[in-house]
Amino acid sequence: MQALLKAEFEKLFDEEPKLFFAPGRINLIGEHTDYQEGLVLPAAIPHGIYVAISLNGKNHARLHSIDFQEDFAFDLDGFSPKKGHWATYIMGMCSQLRQAGIDLKGFDMAIGGNIPVGAGLSSSAALSVAAGLAISSLNGILPEKKSLARYAQKSEQLYAGLNCGIMDPYASIFGDVNSALLLDCRNIEHEVIPVALENYQIILVNSQVKHTLAESAYNERRAACEESVEILKTAFLEIKTLRDASPDMLHELESLLKPELYSKAKHVIKENTRVIQAAHALRKGNLESFGRLLNLSHQSLSEDFQVSCEELDFLALKAQRMPFVLGSRMMGGGFGGCTLNLLKSSETMKFEQEIRAAYKERFGIVPEFIPTALSGGAKALS
């Protein structure tokens, strides 16, 4: 990809570019907890977005996407984002960097990636992080890593309309080889948790569906959590987010909360505990116990938080019933994308054959299998 990107850039812009890479992410466990100042356990993956860049001496940005075979240009002093368009993420980062006081110079950029788009692997966070890193280093200023993660989060919220948390860009920036990040989304600090998979492997199964309500439902779930917090606060003054609530507190106020608010708050509160238990299991090398927590997380996301869908439930439950699978769950925002599966490396063929046949028979769709690894974070390549 790097050589192709460089060659394409030189053909288009007749300059030698600098290259940058930012990875996508998986999340081992801790779903829909980040925007309630909770705990998450993500990791960067080898798949990601590559960016080639050079200054152009003008006041505009010229972009080329290899994957979409599309050009896009915008004036640095006046641009209007197009929701859903890939260039929006780059405009968003320019806007955030400017607001942070960085005086941006015009640039040319080519973008390419090897990360499936729309599969819930955070291709958009990877694009924002790669672009942010590239643009700021070209302008001679490297923002602090945490600030870069916040700019990417803000850019996604303001420009793409997803009221997301900080997990995805954070994992893309701080990812560590063979490790997951136990990230506390309250103080934005992480502990590196080494993950020794031994004879096991993580395989993502891409359901190949993305239900259209995904974004609005995500924002609704976040709003539901905020509504619960307002109610909980009336009895427990110390509660600022669901991070501060315990199962007992929630139980005490059950009659004040509509059932749909109660079940969603319950998911978030219990998921935070599962993250702590999962990190503990990984530190001890207890993959069986870690796998059981994955299954519980899926059940809670499906039944209590209600962000799964028929396809994801089918894939997770089918995998969970296989004797060589330690755990399986939907991953990310929900309503499509991938399941994360932890299984015996020696059984991957069998796993793929059985899941492929069953999923095809049930939905008429061929799933994509993505074996993955826990990798390093965003970096300059040249």
Ligand code: GAF
């Ligand atoms: C998406 C969001 F971008 C994250 O911030 C996080 O909330 C996740 O869904 C759910 O855990 O990836």
